[in-house]
Amino acid sequence: xxxxxxxxxxxxxxxxxxxxxxxxxxxxxxxxxxxxxxxxxxxxxxxxxxxxxxxxxxxxxxxxxxxxxxxxxxxxxxxxxxxxxxxxxxxxxxxxxxxxxxxxxxxxxxxxxxxxxxxxxxxxxxxxxxxxxxxxxxxxxxxxxxxxxxxxxxxxxxxxxxxxxxxxxxxxxxxxxxxxxxxxxxxxxxxxxxxxxxxxxxxxxxxxxxxxxxxxxxxx
Amino acid sequence: xxxxxxxxxxxxxxxxxxxxxxxxxxxxxxxxxxxxxxxxxxxxxxxxxxxxxxxxxxxxxxxxxxxxxxxxxxxxxxxxxxxxxxxxxxxxxxxxxxxxxxxxxxxxxxxxxxxxxxxxxxxxxxxxxxxxxxxxxxxxxxxxxxxxxxxxxxxxxxxxxxxxxxxxxxxxxxxxxxxxxxxxxxxxxxxxxxxxxxxxxxxxxxxxxxxxxxxxxxxxxxxxxxxxxxxxxxxxxxxxxxxxxxxxxxxxxxx
Numbered sequence: 001x002x003x004x005x006x007x008x009x010x011x012x013x014x015x016x017x018x019x020x021x022x023x024x025x026x027x028x029x030x031x032x033x034x035x036x037x038x039x040x041x042x043x044x045x046x047x048x049x050x051x052x053x054x055x056x057x058x059x060x061x062x063x064x065x066x067x068x069x070x071x072x073x074x075x076x077x078x079x080x081x082x083x084x085x086x087x088x089x090x091x092x093x094x095x096x097x098x099x100x101x102x103x104x105x106x107x108x109x110x111x112x113x114x115x116x117x118x119x120x121x122x123x124x125x126x127x128x129x130x131x132x133x134x135x136x137x138x139x140x141x142x143x144x145x146x147x148x149x150x151x152x153x154x155x156x157x158x159x160x161x162x163x164x165x166x167x168x169x170x171x172x173x174x175x176x177x178x179x180x181x182x183x184x185x186x187x188x189x190x191x192x193x194x195x196x197x198x199x200x201x202x203x204x205x206x207x208x209x210x211x212x213x214x215x216x217x218x219x220x
Numbered sequence: 221x222x223x224x225x226x227x228x229x230x231x232x233x234x235x236x237x238x239x240x241x242x243x244x245x246x247x248x249x250x251x252x253x254x255x256x257x258x259x260x261x262x263x264x265x266x267x268x269x270x271x272x273x274x275x276x277x278x279x280x281x282x283x284x285x286x287x288x289x290x291x292x293x294x295x296x297x298x299x300x301x302x303x304x305x306x307x308x309x310x311x312x313x314x315x316x317x318x319x320x321x322x323x324x325x326x327x328x329x330x331x332x333x334x335x336x337x338x339x340x341x342x343x344x345x346x347x348x349x350x351x352x353x354x355x356x357x358x359x360x361x362x363x364x365x366x367x368x369x370x371x372x373x374x375x376x377x378x379x380x381x382x383x384x385x386x387x388x389x390x391x392x393x394x395x396x397x398x399x400x401x402x403x404x405x406x407x408x409x410x411x412x413x414x415x416x417x418x419x420x421x422x423x424x425x426x427x428x429x430x431x432x433x434x435x436x437x438x439x440x441x442x443x444x445x446x447x448x449x450x451x452x453x454x455x456x457x458x459x460x461x462x463x464x465x466x467x468x469x470x471x472x473x474x475x
C-alpha cells in the first residue's frame with residue numbers, strides 16, 4: 001500500500017462523516033421522541049446540538065477540499081470524496097429537519113389537540129430507518145443496501161400524502177384545532193424530507209461504489 | 221484506406237536480449253487525437269512508443285515482432301526504411317536535446333537540410349511555421365540565427381525540439397515524458413501546445429504524471445509489466461476504470 005497519508009485522510013473523512021451521520025440521526029430521533037411524548041426539554045437538546053452538526057459539516061468540507069487540492073484523487077477515491085461532500089450537505093439538512101420538527105413540537109405543546117388521523121410514529125420510524133440504512137451502506141460500501149433505501153422512499157411519500165389529506169380533513173372540520181393539524185402536517189412534511197435526504201445519501205453511495213448515477217431514475 | 225495518422229498495433233512484442241518488454245499489444249490510436257500512455261516504471265510504455273517509430277531497434281540486442289501500421293505505412297514491412305518511418309513519426313524526449321552548436325534556425329531546419337532541402341525562401345517559411353506551431357516564434361524571432369539552441373531555457377529548448385520534429389511534417393508526434401523536467405509554467409505551455417497540435421497531428425504522450433494525462437489526452441492506455449491492461453477514454457479511465465489493476469495504480473494502491 002502506497003500513499004499512506006492520503007489513505008489516512010480518506011479514513012479520517014469517512015469517520016468524520018459517520019460522526020456527522022450519527023449526530024443527524026440522533027437529532028431526528030430526539031425530535032420524533034419529543035413529538036410522541038410532548039417533552040419540550042428534548043426539543044431544547046435538538047436545538048442546542050444543531051450548532052455542533054453545523055461545525056462538523058464545516059470540518060468535513062474542509063477535509064474533503066484539502067484532499068482534493070493536495071492529493072488529486074482519482075477514480076474510486078475521487079468518487080468517494082465527491083460522495084462525501086454531497087452526503088455531508090444532506091446530513092446537515094437532516095439536522096435542520098430535526099430542528100424544524102422540534103419547533104413544531106414546542107408549538108404543539110401550547111395547542112389544543114386535533115383529531116388528525118396521522119401515524120407519525122410509523123412514518124418517523126421508516127424515515128429514521130432509511131437514514132440509518134443509508135449510513136450503514138456508506139459504512140460498509142454496500143450498494144445493495146443503498147438500493148433497498150431507494151425502494152422505501154415511495155412508502156414515505158405515500159404516507160405524507162395520506163397525512164396531508166387527514167390534516168386537510170381535520171382543519172376543515174374543526175377550526176379550534178386547526179393549528180395542531182397544521183403542525184402535524186409540517187412534522188410529516190419534515191419527515192418526508194428526511195427520507196428524501198436518506199435517498200440522496202443512498203444514491204451517492206451507489207455512485208461511489210459502482211460509479212453509476214442512479215438519480216432521478218437515470219440508468220447507471 | 222486508413223485516415224492519416226491512424227496507428228494500428230497488432231500483436232506487438234518487444235525484447236531486450238532475452239527479456240521480453242512487451243507482450244502481444246493490440247491497440248488502435250485515433251488520428252488527430254492525443255493518447256496518453258501511463259504505467260509504473262519498467263511497464264514498457266517507453267518501449268511501446270519507441271516501437272512505433274522503430275527507435276527500439278537502435279539499441280543493441282533488441283527485437284520486435286508483430287505489426288505497426290500508420291495509415292497505409294507498414295512500419296515493419298519489408299524494405300521499409302526506418303529513416304522514412306521517422307520522418308512520418310516525430311519524437312520528443314524527456315530531456316530536450318537541441319543541437320547545441322547550431323543556431324535556433326538551423327536546429328529547426330536540420331531535418332530538412334539533411335533531406336536535401338535547400339530552397340532558402342521555403343526553409344524560412346517552414347522554420348517560422350514550425351516555431352509558431354511550437355509556440356516559440358514570438359520568443360525567438362529576433363534571434364533566430366544569432367542564438368544557439370543551447371542558449372534557450374529548458375522549456376524553450378523543449379519547444380525548439382518540438383518545432384524541429386514538426387518541421388519535417390510528420391503525421392504522428394511521440395512525446396516521451398516531454399514535460400517531466402520542466403517547471404509548472406513551461407509544463408503548462410507544453411500542455412497547451414499538445415492541445416493545439418492534435419488538430420493537425422496524432423499525438424502519443426508517455427507520462428508519469430496522471431494529472432497531465434487527464435489534462436491533455438482524450439484516450440489513455442495503462443501498461444503494466446509489458447501488458448496493455450486497459451485502454452479507454454481518459455475520463456472513463458480516471459473516474460471509473462474497468463480493470464482493478466488500473467484502479468489500484470491510479471489511486472496509488474499499488475505494491
